[in-house]
Amino acid sequence: MARRRPPERDPLAGAPGAGATLGEWLGFAEALYGSEGLALGQVSADAHDEALYLILCALGLPLGSGPEVLDRRPSPRDRSALRAVLRRRVVGRTPAAYITGEAWLGGLRFLVDRRVIIPRSYFVEIIAGLRGSPARIADVCTGSGCLAILLARRFPGAAVDAIDLSGPALEVARMNVRAHRLSRRVILHRSDVFDAVPARRYDLIICNPPYEPSAVCDALAPEFLSEPRLALDGGADGLDIIRKLLRQATALLAPRGRLLIEVGGLRAAMDREFAALGLRWLPTEDGADCVCLVRGEDLRRAAQRVRS
Ligand SMILES: C[S@@+](CC[C@H](N)C(=O)[O-])C[C@H]1O[C@@H](n2cnc3c(N)ncnc32)[C@H](O)[C@@H]1O
Known part of the structure; x- marks a missing residue:
């Protein structure tokens, strides 16, 4: 005889009734x-x-x-x-x-859906504190376009290249760029890091890459598994995209330009692998301090040392 399945428990069974506030x-x-x-x-x-x-x-x-x-x-x-x-x-x-269908970052509303990771980057603090007047900026791994938009608003004279490998993510970014009326200054590129972006000299490059080690991604809570894996998975040790970015940025960053990368829990690994770059870690409100700064001249000096 077929056994009856036990009735499913309904967590909402005790929801407040009529008259509740x-x-x-x-x-x-x-x-x-x-x-x-x-x-x-x-x-x-x-x-x-x-x-x-x-x-x-x-x-x-x-x-x-x-x-x-x-x-x-x-x-x-x-x-x-x-x-x-x-x-x-x-x-x-x-x-x-x-x-x-929305997320708020830096006081701005962004449209989001399952095509993009939900904006929550430490860059919201970092961008607010950036000084200078960079004319050309790249936001690598732009996702919903949230950081490119925050940058374009922070630096009204700047042109921003917003880059992502994911076509579906770029569709969402396009909606956000339009909603914030920035289509003339924020240009979207579908590219694996800088592979398909016309070569230019940048004053500022920022990147919030996928940086979780693959094994960490396998064990995430269901809420995080709803986000695109491409947005989270940084390869075996989390550093795949960061390595490629640092290689390519050497030729693209102006000597006095700045490269900023958010790395989550990879700070010690970054300091070990990229000791020659003398990474500086920028303070964040909660003490996570997980965004590093590299100068264009330091990138080039380190690359020359490797060649000689
Ligand atoms: C952590 S999310 C950051 C999104 C957005 N900047 C933010 O802070 O909310 C990483 C993004 O990198 C993109 N991505 C992954 N691999 C990439 C690659 N090789 N080149 C460019 N973008 C990539 C993903 O599609 C995803 O949108």
Whole structure:
């Protein structure tokens, strides 16, 4: 006799009923983040903040709503919208940004979907602190185009080449560049690092490459597995794209130009392998300090030493 499958547990079975306030919905959602082991870090590192963001988006309420919004009692239609959103996040393990179709970085809104990684780069801090007036900039591994757009706004006189190997990611980047009215200054290139980009001399090159070692990518939480593998996987030791970038940038970076690379947990590996470059690590608010700076003249000096 066929055995009956046990009934599936529904994490939303205890959802607040009629008469409950949004504050109660928020408490319920926040508890689910803990009990269901949802992964954080793509939209916010904090379950309260992410759950509130999802609730406000689901009901079309302003993200800047004050605490009084939590006293509202959702209508039956609102309640089914809240249940639908929570089901996608909790049962489907869909990242919040893919549910809302947007991500915020540096106060700007970017369109996102599964074609691109969700913007969360440390470069948002670094770009805000950059000085000088670079005329030509490259953003290698541009993804959604978020950093190229932040750079173009930070340096209104600059032309920015935004480069990615992924055609689907570049479709999203194109939408963002248009939405921010920067199509004349941010030029998109489909290329493996600089392979297919016309040779130019850059004053500034930035790159937030895929830098996770492949084995780390295999074991990621479902939320991170929803992101394109190409955006995360940096090869066996995480350094594949970085090595290629450093090789190519030697000929492309102006002598006084700057190359900035975000490397996640690879700081020690970078210092070991590229000791000759005298990498400088830029401070970030949370102390991760995982963005390094290399000068054009240091790249060239190190390359000459290898040749001689
Ligand atoms: C970590 S994501 C960064 C995206 C974006 N800059 C950000 O900070 O949100 C890395 C990006 O590199 C792209 N990529 C991977 N390999 C590449 C390669 N060989 N050449 C150019 N881009 C590549 C991926 O498609 C992905 O969009």
